[in-house]
Structures are given as C-alpha cells and as structure tokens.
C-alpha cells in the first residue's frame with residue numbers, strides 16, 4: 001500500500017513553476033502544470049543537477065545545469081527514448097502536494 005508523504009503546500013508553487021523538496025530521505029522536483037501537480041525524482045540523471053530548480057515550459061522542464069529536458073507528466077527525456085526520470089503519483093491532500101511512495105520512507 002502506498003505511503004502518502006506531504007511535500008509542500010500547493011499554494012507555494014504558482015502555475016508554471018517548480019520547487020525542489022527534500023522529504024522521506026530523497027529529493028523531489030515538484031511542478032505545477034496549470035493547476036495539476038507533477039512530481040519527479042529531483043536529481044537529474046545527467047550529472048545530478050536540481051530538476052526542481054529548472055525552467056518549466058508547459059509540461060517540459062529544462063535542467064538548469066546543462067539543459068536536458070524532461071516531460072514532467074511522465075519523466076520521459078525529450079530527446080532520448082531510453083531515458084526516463086522516475087515520476088511519482090501525487091495529489092493534493094489538505095492543501096499539501098502529497099506524493100504516494102511505494103517504498104516505506106526512512107524513520108525520521
């Protein structure tokens with residue numbers, strides 16, 4: 001059964017923006033795509049750049065370090081079919097963007 005992990009208040013991320021959030025022992029990239037929240041693993045697979053600090057254009061985020069681009073609704077790299085960043089199911093619960101983790105988060 002998935003474990004809900006609240007990440008950030010939905011009101012803190014305006015449409016068209018993203019945030020980097022550390023929770024449950026990992027780094028998430030949280031995006032507001034026209035009112036729908038999408039969550040990716042926040043560490044770029046190229047060289048570890050902060051995807052949550054990237055530029056969001058529609059449903060595409062551009063990594064701030066070297067420009068790799070990902071579809072935030074799926075994690076799919078925009079040029080390389082073999083690269084897919086982990087995408088997490090998420091929803092807004094009590095005003096918090098909440099990710100649903102399959103694995104049990106570490107005790108805090």
Ligand code: FES
Pocket residue numbers: 044045046047048049050063064065066067068
């Ligand atoms: S670290 Fe993201 S493109 Fe290089």
